[in-house]
Amino acid sequence: MYRADGSPIRVLLVDDERALTNLVRMALQYEGWEIDVAHDAAEAVGKYRANTPDVLVLDIMLPDMDGLGVLAQIRDSETYTPTLFLTARDSVGDRVAGLTAGGDDYMTKPFSLEELVARLRGLLRRSAYLTPADDESLTVGDLALDAASREVTRGGVPIALTSTEFELLRFLMRNPRRALSRKEILRRVWNYDFGGRSSIVDLYVSYLRKKVDAGSEPMIHTVRGVGYMLRPSE
Incomplete structure (x- = not known):
């Protein structure tokens, strides 16, 4: 690399x-x-x-x-x-x-x-530093992500994310209303299985929730026995 x-x-x-x-x-x-x-x-x-x-x-x-x-x-x-x-x-x-x-x-x-x-x-x-910018734009409910500018907003309010949080959210937003397993998230976001340990996914989802769902109806949901799902608030 x-x-x-x-x-x-x-x-x-x-x-x-x-x-x-x-x-x-x-x-x-x-x-x-x-x-x-x-x-x-x-x-x-x-x-x-x-x-x-x-x-x-x-x-x-x-x-x-x-x-x-x-x-x-x-x-x-x-x-x-x-x-x-x-x-x-x-x-x-x-x-x-x-x-x-x-x-x-x-x-x-x-x-x-x-x-x-x-x-x-x-x-x-x-990292945005090494990843070529693309023109992908994603919108789920009032949550919007722009890949070229690396900007995320909810209800028009900017949300500051680290590069890992950004890629985790992008993967969730690419698959709205779909239950994603922890193993699948590890493979697609981290490109590494961490020996099967999924606690890192739970930790990052927890922290992402504090940013994305703060003061709003929750969009990131736990699917018991599976993993996580992003769906627009009702």
Whole structure:
């Protein structure tokens, strides 16, 4: 996988565990990607601003500032970079905090290098930066999605989504009133089956609901024993 102009993918890897960063760097260099490493928050922000990467791998627990604070500083610069959080904590609250801060995906330690590469490939495919714009426009009830501008509105009100949330919603909107299984969603949105673990789908659907259905009649519904369905509010 390469950037749109044919040059190598640029990755900024932020973690204070040097043994871990050495292993991850080798795995990602094997993909032909360019890897820059930072071991604390200050170094991460400086390297990000000096050479904006195509994807960010960010540890949540850093010595001088947590990864959520790092991402907040980066987002303040009004640039968007797909971000995968690394965390040693696996509670729902910790994961939701990462998504709320603007993360697109997360992995818990310890993790397999093969899965990390697969996650990053999927994240890059979902990224507007590497995905050619198309003219697809979708409307379900008062919910509208424009693929070219990457804009989503409900009742005319803009909804800010991460790239993963956008692709999840687009898949749901392409299949209105159809019950979609978690396995099918994993395959079509993440392009990876996560070893059959579907909890990531539930987490992202939960967070997407908070944005799409906030203050309105619900459109995203759970289909017991199957998965999820998007249908217009009555």
